Amino acid sequence: MTDIPTSTDPSLKEEPVPRRFFQRPLVMIWCAALAAAVTFATFAEPYAPWAFKYPRAWRLELYFDGKFIELKNWISKVVDWLISDASFGLFTFTELTRGVSWIMERPYILAKSLLSTGFLEGQGSAAIQILPPLSWIAVIVIIVAMARFARDRKLAALVGACFLYLALFNQWSSAMVTLSSIVIAVPFGVAGGLLIGIAAHRSRIVKMIVSPVLDLMQTVPVFAYLVPILVLFGFGPVSAIIATIIYAMPPMVRITMLALKQVPGEIIDLGNMVGCTRRQMTWRVMVPSAMSSLMIGVNQVIMLSLNMVIIASMIGAGGLGYDVLASLRRLDIGAGIEAGVGIVVLAIALDRLSQAFASREPSEHREERPSALWRRFPYTAVCLAVVLATGILGLFWGWAQAWPAAWSITTGDFWSELVKYININFFDELETFKNALLLNVLIPFKRFLIAIPWPVAMALLGLAGYSLGGWRLGVLCALLCLFVASVGLWSKAMVTVYLCGISVMFACLIGIPVGIAAAERERVWRVVRVVIDTLQTLPSFVYLMPVVMLFRVGDFTAMIAVVAYALAPAVRYTAHGIRQVDPQLLEAGVVSGCTPGQLLRKIKLKLALPEIMLGINQTIMLALSMLVITALVGTRELGQEVYIALTKADIGRGLVAGFCVAFIAIIADRLITAGAQRARARLGLQ
């Protein structure tokens, strides 16, 4: 990765004869900088102790109420002020947020009544059911009918099987609670994302404000903003839904912006010619023609919402996420896996369904429409009939309303026994392997990173930014670095970089070869895709506890969890990159007598490099987003800082640590994106 910036030099283009490697100016600057850095890190400690431990007196302080206080306390104070004092004249800030949550609660209650609790009169334990919820049969019939309508029988069978799993493994009632919050969070996320995206497309100022906010929304760990949300929006499922929306919306905004930009100019010209108003232009011309790209955003919102199920259950969403947490607290691994797989099948069903709706060909208009309503809308008619029939049947036979527990199956002790078997028979081998890796790779790398003085890291990152993307990027990297040091979290940030770095390295070592192997073999790819999809949607908590049993708590266990989760993009982007290599170039390679090995190294990998780098970029982002989970197995980094702040309800501390994580992500993202762009330019791909 590092040889790309050093070996490409802008001056190359002007000079026909390339200079020798070590004579290029940037390479010389880098060599000098590295030498200076090593000298400084080795000898400067007695003369400049401030470079090795950031002095407390230099911490970032802000003004509040007559004096300067540390940033984290400042944030806490400001939030306190918002809650207790802030007012817009007619109403207070708290009343505003509570109003928002009241509005959002209405559709949620409706969805929950329909799917889970039934329609109730009154509240709490005194509530009386007026109408039962949709029966399990009705829900399955509706979802199958939707799949059949959207695509074909095959999809209908898949979706039906997914929902049948939920019933069969006795996950139905929890799954319906989860589903009812998802069906609220997703439309809000999609609509919100679409509107913000359109606004940003229309106005440069909005775009300038939105872009950095999106970066933060995607990279600040969720735990960091849970407490402020709880305080502002009240306790309960609505807060969980709002947290889900914040987490799941950014891709929708980004994709909207991108999709609108890509609408062909001819279509816009046509719109102008027929005299569209601005509103008509947006809703009648731009949005419909960008629809297929927009649906990718919808799909992302669904997947990310399901990723949030576990965390949402920690603040009162209940459902499948709560089942996973509770079963792992009593170390019932089997029950944890069953509930976790429940989340996966829900994700698969909703994902495939949304994709099918996205790519559905509108049926041609038929001239003569059948007169009978039920023939004109056969699917709706069947669904309504089943809803009514099972509703009435359910009054007399319980099984028609609620899935009877006696029909359920379970894997029981199988998983616990499996882990026990591995534990008893292979623990020593695993331990030896772990210790070898820990002592020879992980710990030396950690020591090395912690030993780097912060001004050196700042200077080197600044230089990297400059050589990849110009002085603006250099200044940005250096400033973000300075922020991390100035809030007193430098060493924790370095441990974060170590844990993520080592995990990303392993994820790439595994993921890139798998991606290469799967790229051109359709069958292998199908298997690989199922595996990586599952790893991404299965809550990591499910496999974290068995891993703890086999590898004890600590960095190694955390690393396994991060690698498992962050593997997917490395595989996906590599495969994608290799597949899109121009076949003519490959043919040229074959004609000029390349061996398969040469073909791979000299042509495919080189041309796929920008894609692979974007894959690594995504891997880093996912690794950073796993930090909060790794804190649960006892790592000592920024994720732990966020987690401590959460359990102590310390808003400022959590947000500051969250910003540090976000800034690390932003530095990595900007550097790699700039690198990938240069690589693209060099290869003549753009």
Place this chain on the structure above:
Amino acid sequence: MSNILRHSKMLLGALALAATTATTTPVWAEAESQDPIKITLHDWTGQLITTQIMGEVLIRNGYNVEYVTADYIAQFAGLKTGDLHVAMEIWETTGRDAMDEATATGNVVNLGETGMQAIEEWWYPAYMKERCPGLPNWEALNDCAEAFSTAETAPNGRYLGGPVTWGGYDDERAEALGLEYEVVHAGTDAALFAELESAYQRQAPILLWVYAPHWAPVKFEGEWVDFPAYTAECYSDESWGSNPDAAYDCGKPRGPIWKVAWAGLEDKWPGAHALVSNFNINNDEMGAMVAAVDLEGRSVDDVVGEWMKTNENRWSTWSQ
């Protein structure tokens, strides 16, 4: 919630109303609000049992109850604003700071002890006693440091402490008592007991933080290490105890599990306030119920129902 589901087979409201009144015969608490009293549920079984017992008692006294799942510490934000009303288990050992902070605002009140005592201490499985005969006396720990060590910590022993968020001063304790042990922190309660389960399956050495009431000391045979008993001076006064230059040279405090409520509870539901204040249950009962759920696989509803039946003479006096 389960109550609602139990009645979920009725279609007509009137019918359901008749059925509810007939089966539970509530003594409608007169003149008190029929808004639901929101009680928090957390993610450990003991707390679910305590809370559901309280909930059942309130319901049978004619109150409207709603269970809300909430985080142990984050719930204080809700209790302060009145979004939540009652929290049944705040442990002296882990929740004291958050509770004190909340009660200091005047919006949250402490409604006294639940009757259960939290025990938290260094714990080892029974088979380790053979390998380290001096136990449970803490002074034997140093002789066995080798036996409790792993490759990463050798020659020091390895002690698995609770999540850093639990506090507990274990690093300071090891230092003050001169224990040759490395303190490793688990990130969560689940990770802590996953390691115990793993070690127990292999009969491998382990020394860790265990607390009661919990299913672990019921499922696994073992003992708590005997440290010099905790006193307040031990934590505050360096000269106290065997190490004259350091605090924390003693065991962990044992203390009650508290009930807390939103300050407005007493005005809005005075009767419920009395019921919650009088709630009382002990460690042995709770240990047995937790084991019935987590180890025998019975449902919480079932276990709570049984307790309600056999202890009717007890909970019926709580309203006074």
